[in-house]
Amino acid sequence: NAGVTQTPKFRVLKTGQSMTLLCAQDMNHEYMYWYRQDPGMGLRLIHYSVGEGTTAKGEVPDGYNVSRLKKQNFLLGLESAAPSQTSVYFCASRAWTGGAGQPQHFGDGTRLSIL
Amino acid sequence: TQLLEQSPQFLSIQEGENLTVYCNSSSVFSSLQWYRQEPGEGPVLLVTVVTGGEVKKLKRLTFQFGDARKDSSLHITAAQPGDTGLYLCAVLLNYGGSQGNLIFGKGTKLSVKP
Numbered sequence: 001n002a003g004v005t006q007t008p009k010f011r012v013l014k015t016g017q018s019m020t021l022l023c024a025q026d027m028n029h030e031y032m033y034w035y036r037q038d039p040g041m042g043l044r045l046i047h048y049s050v051g052e053g054t055t056a057k058g059e060v061p062d063g064y065n066v067s068r069l070k071k072q073n074f075l076l077g078l079e080s081a082a083p084s085q086t087s088v089y090f091c092a093s094r095a096w097t098g099g100a101g102q103p104q105h106f107g108d109g110t111r112l113s114i115l
Numbered sequence: 116t117q118l119l120e121q122s123p124q125f126l127s128i129q130e131g132e133n134l135t136v137y138c139n140s141s142s143v144f145s146s147l148q149w150y151r152q153e154p155g156e157g158p159v160l161l162v163t164v165v166t167g168g169e170v171k172k173l174k175r176l177t178f179q180f181g182d183a184r185k186d187s188s189l190h191i192t193a194a195q196p197g198d199t200g201l202y203l204c205a206v207l208l209n210y211g212g213s214q215g216n217l218i219f220g221k222g223t224k225l226s227v228k229p
Contacts, residue, residue, distance in 0.1 A: 042221035106157025
């Protein structure tokens with residue numbers, strides 16, 4: 001009963017390094033999301049995907065890229081990490097629905113520090 | 116400007132006390148969700164309210180959606196240490212290409228001491 005799995009759980013990077021965060025879901029959900037959570041700022045949407053092969057920008061997309069080559073996976077990339085990207089990153093997925101109420105299912109987060 | 120204002124931002128109480136937290140906006144929403152996030156974990160959905168004036172109960176938690184669908188409250192009766200966590204409200208945006216995206220409030224961080 002995995003749900004949404006994020007890897008890695010922790011990572012420390014130096015400024016300018018690149019890395020990819022992986023999100024995998026086993027619920028056959030169409031929608032997937034990447035958020036960042038910062039103290040006093042709440043959860044902010046970075047990018048999202050409404051299906052395999054599609055991606056779209058959220059509220060704070062600058063400095064990040066994403067890919068959804070397979071339905072179950074959503075990758076978040078940092079090409080050149082900056083200290084301002086130090087945060088906790090959450091991935092979520094949701095089933096398609098024509099109405100309200102479907103929950104977003106979250107992973108347990110990736111804690112990323114940029115030195 | 117924050118779409119959803121949650122209050123209080125922090126709340127520390129003793130076990131057995133009652134409490135209410137609020138989620139307010141000047142906008143009207145078709146539905147509103149409450150999530151709880153425990154330390155080191157992702158948010159988990161508690162409830163979705165969709166009808167103005169709706170009241171939903173989940174054990175000791177009572178959720179209410181305002182009559183005008185602009186605000187919501189969460190009341191916890193006889194709080195327990197297991198209720199400790201960050202309580203987030205969220206609303207669904209349904210316009211343009213962002214259908215299905217949630218906007219979150221900043222949350223109320225609740226600490227229940229034994």
